Amino acid sequence: MSENLERDVAAGERFERALLWRALVIVLVIAAVVATRALWG
Amino acid sequence: MPAVQWILSVFVLAGAIPLLTGCYQSAVAALHRFGRSVPAGPVVEPRVAVVVPAWNEAAVIGRTIDTLAGLEYPPDRLRVYVVDDASTDETPEIVVAKAREYPGRVFHLRRERGGEGKAHTLNHGLRCIHAEGWFEAVLIIDADVIFTARSLSMMVRHFREPRVGAVTAYIKEGSRPANYLNRFIAYEYANAQAGARRAQNLLGAHACLAGGAQLIRRASLEAIGGVIDTSSLAEDTVTTLNIQLHGARVVFEPHAIVWAEEPRGIPALWKQRLRWARGNVQVTRRFHKIWLRGRRVGRLGSVSFALIWFSTLLMPLFMVTASASLVALFLMDRGVSLELFRTLWAVNLAAYLFVTLSTFSFDPQAARTSWVQGFAFPGLISLTIILYAFDPPFADAHGGDLIRHLGVDPSSGLGTALLLFAYVWLAASMLAAYAMKLLAGLRWTAWMARPLLYVVGFGPLLCSIAAAAFVEEARGTALVWEKTEKLGAVGDLA
Numbered sequence: 001m002s003e004n005l006e007r008d009v010a011a012g013e014r015f016e017r018a019l020l021w022r023a024l025v026i027v028l029v030i031a032a033v034v035a036t037r038a039l040w041g
Numbered sequence: 042m043p044a045v046q047w048i049l050s051v052f053v054l055a056g057a058i059p060l061l062t063g064c065y066q067s068a069v070a071a072l073h074r075f076g077r078s079v080p081a082g083p084v085v086e087p088r089v090a091v092v093v094p095a096w097n098e099a100a101v102i103g104r105t106i107d108t109l110a111g112l113e114y115p116p117d118r119l120r121v122y123v124v125d126d127a128s129t130d131e132t133p134e135i136v137v138a139k140a141r142e143y144p145g146r147v148f149h150l151r152r153e154r155g156g157e158g159k160a161h162t163l164n165h166g167l168r169c170i171h172a173e174g175w176f177e178a179v180l181i182i183d184a185d186v187i188f189t190a191r192s193l194s195m196m197v198r199h200f201r202e203p204r205v206g207a208v209t210a211y212i213k214e215g216s217r218p219a220n221y222l223n224r225f226i227a228y229e230y231a232n233a234q235a236g237a238r239r240a241q242n243l244l245g246a247h248a249c250l251a252g253g254a255q256l257i258r259r260a261s262l263e264a265i266g267g268v269i270d271t272s273s274l275a276e277d278t279v280t281t282l283n284i285q286l287h288g289a290r291v292v293f294e295p296h297a298i299v300w301a302e303e304p305r306g307i308p309a310l311w312k313q314r315l316r317w318a319r320g321n322v323q324v325t326r327r328f329h330k331i332w333l334r335g336r337r338v339g340r341l342g343s344v345s346f347a348l349i350w351f352s353t354l355l356m357p358l359f360m361v362t363a364s365a366s367l368v369a370l371f372l373m374d375r376g377v378s379l380e381l382f383r384t385l386w387a388v389n390l391a392a393y394l395f396v397t398l399s400t401f402s403f404d405p406q407a408a409r410t411s412w413v414q415g416f417a418f419p420g421l422i423s424l425t426i427i428l429y430a431f432d433p434p435f436a437d438a439h440g441g442d443l444i445r446h447l448g449v450d451p452s453s454g455l456g457t458a459l460l461l462f463a464y465v466w467l468a469a470s471m472l473a474a475y476a477m478k479l480l481a482g483l484r485w486t487a488w489m490a491r492p493l494l495y496v497v498g499f500g501p502l503l504c505s506i507a508a509a510a511f512v513e514e515a516r517g518t519a520l521v522w523e524k525t526e527k528l529g530a531v532g533d534l535a
Contacts, residue, residue: 030391
């Protein structure tokens, strides 16, 4: 495997690992909005 | 509550199924790192025959060939076969010149009688490469797509696993300068490809290899008869399902990027998507023995796969039944209808936020250029209804309930009309999208397409096309393979 391809594969794996954390942040943001709405209401 | 009201309530809440399924796909896609990884082992570099169907592609074919010849892949293991479908422009001259420029690597295959459609053109090429016998895998692409330098290498890695029969790439919208429609499509592809196909990797069943980037192992191609199905408008979906029914896996490689030119106007988009949507209706009928059949047909028979397939296919039905049920409930009990309406749209709001933000995370590059279109995807009318339904007290605190804020008494005739408009919008948005398509095709009203698309929404437009596909299939309209015109607008992105 060429060096460039190895680098792309490694970058891709890092990106995939980050997806889960991003999803968790999104869920937390939405939960915060809903909670704020509930408290406001 | 009477039984009929319960039933209608279920229909109303079923209106959230498509968006909730979108949430499910996005959540599963976020877990993509836990899916099967490519097994370690020696480098796999099969002899790849690239088959390019081309009918009057003079504007794009030269560049496509140059890009393929420049891929970071062993030159002696890659051949390009351009199947010229009786082109009447300069396509043959360009391909012949490229064949001279890349001797032994680029081949011009001419069909003297053309116009039968992409599948027939592809089959001509497949028969030629079979006769030659050199190839170990075939890469079927479109004439306008631009493969990034290492995309093919990223794709073939998956063949280290013997059960993988086909690999597809991430097709991205590449028109430059991108107009408003291109930006909507860029967001849509981030959702429907980068998101949905990651989820399908994890669920172990794929609905469709992207038509512009289908890498198929020779054994899998031969297992399905060695040719592409010619009896449907969705030949790539038929290929994908057949490969899996023959026991092989299909994989999506999200980091193999392929740029493609997409329609720049609503009439062209309608034509292209109607062909896809009609193809999906045909595929649903033809493969009726796979839906919800469990392990007998592998993961294709799973509940998840059926949910993903039918929530898209039947989206118009969900919208119409939800709207009609809300109106019926309104006539029976206004209070109940209002509660359900708010519940439906509150669920839609949470799902919309999750799906939209997740889609941005699947492709941050597309998010940077298309975030406005991402947020505007449901249309400004739907977004207004979402906010109104979600939080009238919040609106009260900041200037009053929306209807009151407009100076309208909610119990007046106008207030009732506005409420009913919000109830029926789910279904009416499809009619509005159809009207938008008609206006976009007229000389004096074409300018209205852009503002109307933001107001009505890209989602309702796709829904409207899906509904039109059912109508065309029911009427038995002739299956005409109409090519999407390509102008060579893909930017310098490779």
